[in-house]
Amino acid sequence: MTRGASMALTVQSSPATNDYRFLVQDDRVHGSLYTDPAVFADEMARIFTDGWVFVGHESEVPEIGDWVSRRLGTEPVLMVRNRDGAISVVANRCAHRGTTLCPQNDGNNRNFRCPYHGWTYDLDGTLLGVPGPKGFHKDTADLGLDRPGQVDDYRGFVFANRSGTAGPLSEHLGAGGTDLIDRTSNMSPTGRVRLRAGWIGQRIDSNWKMWPESDNDGYHLNFTHASMALAVPDTYYDEIVMGGEEASASVTRAYDGGHIELDFRRGYTTELAWLGTTRDKVTDYCDALERSFGADKAQSILWDGPPHALVFPNLFLAEMNIARIEPLAPGVTVHHHTPLLVEGTDESVNRRLVLQSEAAMGPASFFLTDDAVIAERMHRAFQGAVVGDGGWVDLSRGLEREHSEDGQRWSDITDETTNRGFWHHYRDVMADVMVNSPHNGA
Known part of the structure; x- marks a missing residue:
């Protein structure tokens, strides 16, 4: 590898003890995957050097x-x-x-x-x-x-691949990732979104993989975020997620390639529920969507809203926010977020989006701060975890009622289909690191 062509690779080969086919099973993963420095080094090589980021x-x-x-x-x-x-x-x-x-x-x-x-x-x-x-x-x-x-x-x-060996970006995104980004971009009447409101980064003492898990987990909201339900009643989360098992038509999805989604579209009962408002308060935005996309597609956008999804490994499409998951060490992650702003309409919509972003993901927000505490507690609990009879994380919820078709799996919004989808792809990427990685000295 020469200067001016590709970045110097600094990671080392994975030790033979890291058997990812064993550590990531169909219905559980081992806690050492969060804390082991050798695993982190493997991830930096196989996922963040050899893959698209x-x-x-x-x-x-x-x-x-x-x-x-x-x-x-x-x-x-x-x-x-x-x-x-x-x-x-x-x-x-x-x-x-x-x-x-x-x-x-x-x-x-x-x-x-x-x-x-x-x-x-x-x-x-x-x-x-x-x-x-x-x-x-x-x-x-x-x-x-x-x-x-x-x-x-x-x-x-924009995505980058350090090693230059990842193949086309289109293959990394696949049908699932492409659709998720399309739905995000089409929230703007011009089809172009803007990330110009500034990023807030929160440093959390936890492993980076806890964030794809938590950001796309429909099972924890009624417990971890109970304070939100008490402080801000009658949000769409009450009906979609917090009503309990099988109380909603919303589903959890896993796409090929490790991309995952909490799909709320079937659970919305009113137009613009995802924005927490009604058409008469954002008329200019609704009219701009109709001019750009036509009445039928605009109506679909206004009802369906943006995705709540992860594009593997580090892009979180957090409805009308965008987040970057940044691993610094096995037990240190920075979770950056910024509001998703739209073009071609009155700026009052973007002001609303900035305020919603502060409430959902800011330093004093309901969601991100709660999740940070849970992630840090999880990470502390797995410190010193070694491969053996204990230290496993169960991910079996909903496995027997999962549906599968056309490159995706889905189940009840409270099921762990998203976590399994992330981890199963992780296993596919990591399991062959000893054989195929250019960093193993072969």
Whole structure:
């Protein structure tokens, strides 16, 4: 792997004791998967280096020179709008001595200049110049910033694959992931959403995999979030989820590729229930959807609302929010979120969406703070878990009443179909790491 082509791979091979076919079974997983540093290293190699990872949205870098700082697994990167209008992803690390180029979260630059020795890079990572060039005999073309092997987007959602071996993004998304992003994007009358309200990141002392689980679990809401039901009665969650087993027509879904969803569409009993309002209060938004999509499709959008889903491994489509799951260590995760803003309509709709985002996922919110406490308690409980007779996590709820057809499985909204879908795909990705990973020294 050469500089300026693909990022240097720093993870090590997985030990033979990590038998993922055993650790992830059809109806349970072992607790050591949350806490074992060797498992985390394997994940950074197989999932976050060899696979596609969500980086950001094109709306975050609208102008040439705009950039935002992100991570691919534990690797700091910059997502940049280039001079030709395309989007690049480059390492946020000087190719000379490894100094962080941009310590801020976002900005706009004509180029990137290292504060240590003054090496200067173009927006696409090409080395432009070095002070005292006579002291170097190497070709500067070989000294550009590390870049992922593949960068691609779907409807403005940008993904990167560090190793360049993941195959087309379309195969990673599949029919399920594509449909979920389509439904998200079509919440905007123009078909283009904006992530421009700013991100809030909450650091949680838990493993990253607890967040795909919790964010898409329909069984815990009546217990973990009981305070919300008391403080804010008569929300659509009361009818859809909190009414108890089989009280709702909503379902939990698992798609091929590890993408999962709490599908509320069948459970809504009124138009715009997902927005908590009525047509007369958002008339301009409804009219704009009809002009763009036609009356029938607009009506479907207004009734169905946005998805509540995960695109494997780290993109959470949280209804009218977007979240990024960022693993830092086996027991440290940052959960970033931002409101999903729409175009082509009165800005009052976006103001409503920002307020709803603060209530649902902000630092003093009902949902994310409750889930963070549970995740940290779970992680502490599994510290020191070793493979043996104990330490298993049961995921069998609803297994016998699950339905399967056309690349997806579904069941009652309270069943653990989503968790099984995530973990079964995880097993498929991780189980062959010893045989097929380019990082095993073979």
